[in-house]
Amino acid sequence: MQENGIGASVRRKEDQRFLLGKGRYTDDINVAGQTYAVFVRSPHAHAVIEGIDARAAAAAPGVVAVLTGEDLAADGIGPLICGVVVTSDDGEPHRAPAHPALAQGKVNYVGDHVAVVIAETLAQARDAAELVEVNYRPLPAVASTADAASDGRQQIHQEAPNNICFNWPFGDKAANDEAFDSAHKVSSIELVNNRMVTNPMEPRAALGEYNSGTEEITLHMTTQNPHVHRLVLAAFNQLAPEHKLRVVGPDVGGGFGAKIFVYAEELVVGWACRKVNRPVKWTADRTEAFMSDAHGRDHVTKAEMALDENSKFLAMRVHTTANLGAYLSTFATMVPSYLYAFLFAGQYATPLIYSEVKAVFTNTAPVDASRGAGRPEATYLLERLVDVCAADMELDPAEIRRRNFIPKDAFPYQTPVVQCYDSGDYEAALDKAMELADYSGFEARAAEAKNRGKLRGIGFSSYVEACGIAPSAAVGQLGGGVGLWESAQVRFNPTGNVQVFTGTHSHGQGHETTFAQLVCDQLGVPFENIEVIHGDTAKTQFGMGTYGSRSLAVGGVAIAKACDKLIAKGKKIAAHAMEAAEGDIEFTDGNYTVAGTDKAMNIAEVAFNAYVPHSYPEGVEPGFDENAFFDPMNFSFPAGTHICEVEVDPATGEVEIVDYTAVDDFGKLVNPMIVEGQVHGGIVHGIGQALLEGCHYDENGQLVTASYMDYAMPRADNAPDFRIDYAPTDPPHNPLGVKGCGEAGAIGAPPAVINAIANAIGAKHVEMPATPETVWRACQSAV
Amino acid sequence: MYEFSYHRPASVAEAAELIANAADGKLVAGGQTLLPTMKHRLASPSDVIDLGGIAEMSGIVVNGNIVTVGAMTTHAEVAASSEIREAIPALAALAGNIGDPAVRNRGTLGGSIANNDPAADYPAAVIALGATVRTNRREIAGEDFFTAMFETALEEDEIIVAVDFPRPDAASYMKFENPASRYAIVGVFVARTAAGPRAAVTGATACAHRAWRLEEALQADFSASALDDFEAPVDKMNADIHAGAEYRAHLVKVMAQRAVAACA
Structure with a gap:
């Protein structure tokens, strides 16, 4: 046990630089000869570009270049891609209209990038x-999710008839219909999952530098996944070969999903710095962030539940129209499909689930993952529907949940929607939450509030999410273009301190602290002697980055596996040094000991021996530096019950x-303190969506x-x-026993809040x- | 932001001369509206005349029943002023709830009323308290000052110097905040004065205005229940994504009742 190891609320080591104003964000970086990029954006939601006259702009003071889609096409750059295939009901892949990084004759949303x-x-x-003259011929716009695919609407893309990206049915419709036909009761709800702007505090930014000597592009940018950005920019956007492209995500001021994606602006900056052979910087202002960051949510849904006379859920069906915006963002198709419908079971043993998702194009900014990504939408409709079921059956909302929970002895539990939950005890969380919230005292509180003219209501939300994204084989089967393993390298320096290289990226989550605690715990190295390094493709091995509450559950395990390798190697070195058999060497709290003796050697000494191998075991490589990759066997399934109490002023x-x-x-x-911070932030995010x-x-x-x-x-x-x-319950698939916590609040909170309001006002x-x-x-x- | 010439006069007279001679000049007080507008390139004045260096335009003086607030006095100064807290606590409270600390430490009374944003707070106080706006040329009754959305009775290049607020018997301002901007969706200022009840409404319509019908309803009985049957005219109300006309009209009544109740 280490004082600063697993379970300790160690203060965040990164906060020293943040609180001292010493953080180094992309926009803080300035280089000699730097130029500035400003994008000319469409003021129209939908228009044909009949011509661009950039002559006045090009002649204006200080202008280095004005570049348009024509220049981009001539250089063979882009288009932007969507990395996950969803098969539509006609057996064809989803419709993927071209997404140029600078417009090619047409603009499809307000803020669409026309020139730089x-x-x-x-x-x-x-x-x-302001001097770039763009001659637009406006077209009628499609802005509404609900009727984007209705007959007679303006067509946005030729490739997508009726503005449909995909129709995706999932489940056994016939069996589901039969269960509904014979049900005791059918409860239903129609609802909208409101569109959100993700709004990280730091707007997107990029600084591109081209070195004509090495022909290498260095792109500092706001990224949650530098290697993924490098991979896509190199392999799909033809920016530069992977080995000639360095992507650095320095300090990044929040992401919440919005900085996962490959956007036009960062690609254009990377391309332009080579084209003008000068460093180019672009930093979004807040208006640009609102217009051009990928947005989240935006579903219109009807959901129904079939119940028996004991209020047991027999079958559920969901019809959703999901707005994907004007073009497909990098992971857009995955969000309203696999990350959504596979969570429809929630915490319940509903045997049959059928859903149809219609994904549509509109003349709005692209929509993609935003904190929770699909899981908040699933949880919201399910937990709202469950409350409607409770009202229809005149049951307490806690009771109807309890009756339908997957029992704790049923794990691993195969849901009807692909996911196999590995562990959980939903009733334990519900009981604890009800006790903590003093549910039994609610009626008295409501009566007291009524005396003050306020309507008091209480609402439950019992959610499950799928985190620890993700087993690579599952991703592949689902049409994903990547593997979602994670990597780590743990390096002892000769003097005994440790550098940990992770393929994840911290943009507020506190990895530099949490991961140091893992290593401190496992290797017995003092916390302050451990440095976590991330975010630079030139420094760290390939990694998949941070999203989907995966960093600890996947990336943390990779670190632990690298530590295992170091411990094992160290046994050979320690055995040689202490003249003992390797089998007699034990490792505890940073010390190698010879069983049954008082001989001991600290891991720092072992590291020194490995770098100065004057007397060294035969056949063992020098150096004390190991890497590891971890591909999870399953998702992790964080879950819980949230209870919200509101007062409404009628x-x-x-x-x-x-x-x-x-x-x-x-x-x-x-690190319980960091977890609590994530829970706070997530709940506030969810309250933001709800209210x-x-x-x-x-x-x-x-x-x-x-x-x-x-x-x-x-x-x-x-x-x-x-x-x-x-x-907590112990997830058997995860070697560290961790599940992930970054999105839970944003998933659990919205239905808890709305259920409480509905309860308060009797709607x-x-x-x-x-x-x-x-x-x-x-x-x-x-x- | 486009280029402009910056001036910092030391007197009202000098400011008046500068603005008169500028091709397309703008006076800047706290800059809380003008500067964001210029940063967004929605305004491009040739000259910006900063009133911040004019001592005679700043400060708070209580003389008998009149509280005089210099046009360049910040919201934070009004909120913290012990004289105003004693004489017209509702005015100090109003100032203390404008924007956020950064806005309150830059924004000024004169800037606010000269701009006449339809959702600004101060216009309601100026009207309901029967204040007098003093300029470098004349005195203007508060209720005559606000003429239309972002329009005032100020003539070309006229400069507000101070506002005189008569001390009421009691007063209260109730603001229903826009959840995003926290400007007033509806703000109602009511005052009980020796001359009878006075009321003004901001946020609800195109321009802050004296609420004659509220005053009439309160004439005989200055109580919240006197407004039970009050209905604000829906057709005059603003409507946007935050609040429709019907809801705004309803809020006028609710805020008025709460303001009256708070005067008790």
């Missing part, structure tokens, strides 16, 4: 960008979250919520103090974001 101006200063680039519709309880199963916690955040395009495809004046982000005063506890449903006006109107019709 590169100038000596940012102000000059901005001035010149006069205004204002909702106050007065209490919030989260009891989660994340398996083993490495505040709504990305809104008008009928012409103009983005109405393009700034924080109109797009409401959650703030500290939108959240109460949280009651947080854990009900069947309230759409998100449950703004004061929405809730006030619901109050009027609920009366």
